[in-house]
Amino acid sequence: MNRSLLRFPLLCCALAVGPGCVTSTVDEMTFNEPAAGIGDASVVILGRRHASDYETEPDFIECVGDHIASRDKSIDVIGELEFINALYPWFEPRTAPLRPEDIDRLLLQEPVAEKMAELKTEYMIWIDGSTVRTDSAGSMTCGIGPGGAGCFGFGTWGNDANYEATIWDFTDKAEVGRINTSASGQSYMPAVVVPIPIIAPVQGTACDGIGDQLLEFLSSEF
Amino acid sequence: MSRSMISVPDRYRSVALAGLLVALAALAGCGPTKVVVEGNFPQPLMEPLPLTLGVWYGEDFANHEFFDEAKGRSESSWLVQTGAAQVQMWDTLLGGMFENLVHMKGPPGPGQMNQVVNAVLIPHVDELQYTIPTQTNVKVYEIWMRYRFELVKVSGEPIAEWTMSAYGKTPTAFLQSDQAAVNLAAVVALRDAGANFATGFTRVPEVQQWLQVRDKQAHRRQQSKPPAAVTNEEVSPL
Numbered sequence: 094m095n096r097s098l099l100r101f102p103l104l105c106c107a108l109a110v111g112p113g114c115v116t117s118t119v120d121e122m123t124f125n126e127p128a129a130g131i132g133d134a135s136v137v138i139l140g141r142r143h144a145s146d147y148e149t150e151p152d153f154i155e156c157v158g159d160h161i162a163s164r165d166k167s168i169d170v171i172g173e174l175e176f177i178n179a180l181y182p183w184f185e186p187r188t189a190p191l192r193p194e195d196i197d198r199l200l201l202q203e204p205v206a207e208k209m210a211e212l213k214t215e216y217m218i219w220i221d222g223s224t225v226r227t228d229s230a231g232s233m234t235c236g237i238g239p240g241g242a243g244c245f246g247f248g249t250w251g252n253d254a255n256y257e258a259t260i261w262d263f264t265d266k267a268e269v270g271r272i273n274t275s276a277s278g279q280s281y282m283p284a285v286v287v288p289i290p291i292i293a294p295v296q297g298t299a300c301d302g303i304g305d306q307l308l309e310f311l312s313s314e315f
Numbered sequence: 316m317s318r319s320m321i322s323v324p325d326r327y328r329s330v331a332l333a334g335l336l337v338a339l340a341a342l343a344g345c346g347p348t349k350v351v352v353e354g355n356f357p358q359p360l361m362e363p364l365p366l367t368l369g370v371w372y373g374e375d376f377a378n379h380e381f382f383d384e385a386k387g388r389s390e391s392s393w394l395v396q397t398g399a400a401q402v403q404m405w406d407t408l409l410g411g412m413f414e415n416l417v418h419m420k421g422p423p424g425p426g427q428m429n430q431v432v433n434a435v436l437i438p439h440v441d442e443l444q445y446t447i448p449t450q451t452n453v454k455v456y457e458i459w460m461r462y463r464f465e466l467v468k469v470s471g472e473p474i475a476e477w478t479m480s481a482y483g484k485t486p487t488a489f490l491q492s493d494q495a496a497v498n499l500a501a502v503v504a505l506r507d508a509g510a511n512f513a514t515g516f517t518r519v520p521e522v523q524q525w526l527q528v529r530d531k532q533a534h535r536r537q538q539s540k541p542p543a544a545v546t547n548e549e550v551s552p553l
Contacts, residue, residue, distance in 0.1 A: 148484065178357040179357070179360070180360055181357040181358070181359055181360060181506070181509075181510070182359055182360075182506075182509055182510030182513045182514060183360065185506060185507060185510035186507070187507060187510055187511060188510050188514055202360075202361060202362065203362060204360045204361060204362060205361075208360055
């Protein structure tokens with residue numbers, strides 16, 4: 094009985110603490126913004142995955158796409174997997190175009206040109222980067238016995254996110270913008286019977302940062 | 316007599332059955348972690364080559380699997396079966412890359428009764444390497460494969476032979492289990508193999524040469540035909 098009384102305030106404490114702190118910076122350089130929005134054209138957001146030591150996370154790409162589509166319902170964002178499946182094998186890590194000029198080479202193939210026209214893709218946004226764990230410290234011990242279970246200790250770790258979005262204008266086959274976002278934060282996990290995670294939403298902050306800037310570029314409402 | 320031997324009291328039978336089930340469960344726990352690779356592979360978006368291609372999947376290829384024995388008691392062995400997924404991927408890819416795809420009745424060779432096709436492709440997996448987090452201490456699953464392709468005539472006469480690599484990597488973070496992660500790494504490697512093959516087939520020097528000779532022969536046939544006679548081009552193995 095006493096234990097459950099103790100757990101309740103700890104749980105309340107965990108809920109009250111909320112997320113950890115994140116510092117974030119966004120740099121933006123864009124040209125030829127579509128002043129009236131992109132109309133009924135569509136946008137595709139793709140992750141770069143040709144580096145050997147990291148991969149842009151698919152859930153980050155999905156997060157940016159959802160961020161844009163949920164704030165401006167008029168923008169049609171094509172899902173990454175749907176797009177690369179529809180254009181297989183031209184957007185796989187080893188075959189994806191690395192420069193806007195490479196699109197011309199792709200469009201020489203009639204089925205590719207037809208599919209692109211069908212999808213009405215006006216902007217192709219490439220996101221390159223990843224979130225990494227920088228450091229971690231502390232220790233935690235958990236145990237289970239006849240009277241219940243519990244943990245004791247303290248853990249902390251840091252995360253760094255660094256992403257760059259490159260916007261390609263599909264009609265002009267030109268690069269029209271670059272947005273860079275970096276975010277870092279420290280997460281903590283103190284545990285006295287119940288672990289209390291104080292997570293710094295580093296990747297989420299980077300997603301919001303890059304999503305907001307892309308929205309400013311693509312949407313007429315922002 | 317035999318009837319009395321097999322009729323045991325019900326309670327003994329149920330105890331024996333329970334014991335057998337426990338033993339089987341215990342044995343199953345000792346077995347390797349088995350992954351049957353499954354995935355969806357899209358059709359290639361390309362103009363099909365005007366060829367009737369035969370394909371022959373050897374036993375080794377169609378039932379391809381790799382086994383990694385545990386090095387210690389804390390590790391588990393792995394059995395990854397890629398054969399069915401290989402066949403599914405190559406059927407989908409080749410079906411989209413060539414005007415007609417034919418599954419050969421037998422391995423191409425002299426005296427072997429087979430369908431008439433322009434050429435037969437025989438894929439092999441020559442080598443497969445992989446890393447799992449217990450080996451690298453980083454949360455990355457990777458699969459690397461080296462394929463060898465033989466392009467031969469129906470008679471078995473070689474046209475071209477070349478090798479090609481494929482690579483698949485997937486982070487664990489987005490997946491629920493090690494099996495799902497290994498499956499996804501294999502699917503990514505198979506997609507990569509398809510992409511590499513589709514974009515590189517016509518650039519293989521011997522294949523390029525063979526296609527050029529075919530084109531020249533087709534052109535000569537066209538010129539030698541009387542102008543009024545318009546017939547469908549026949550499939551003629553070179």
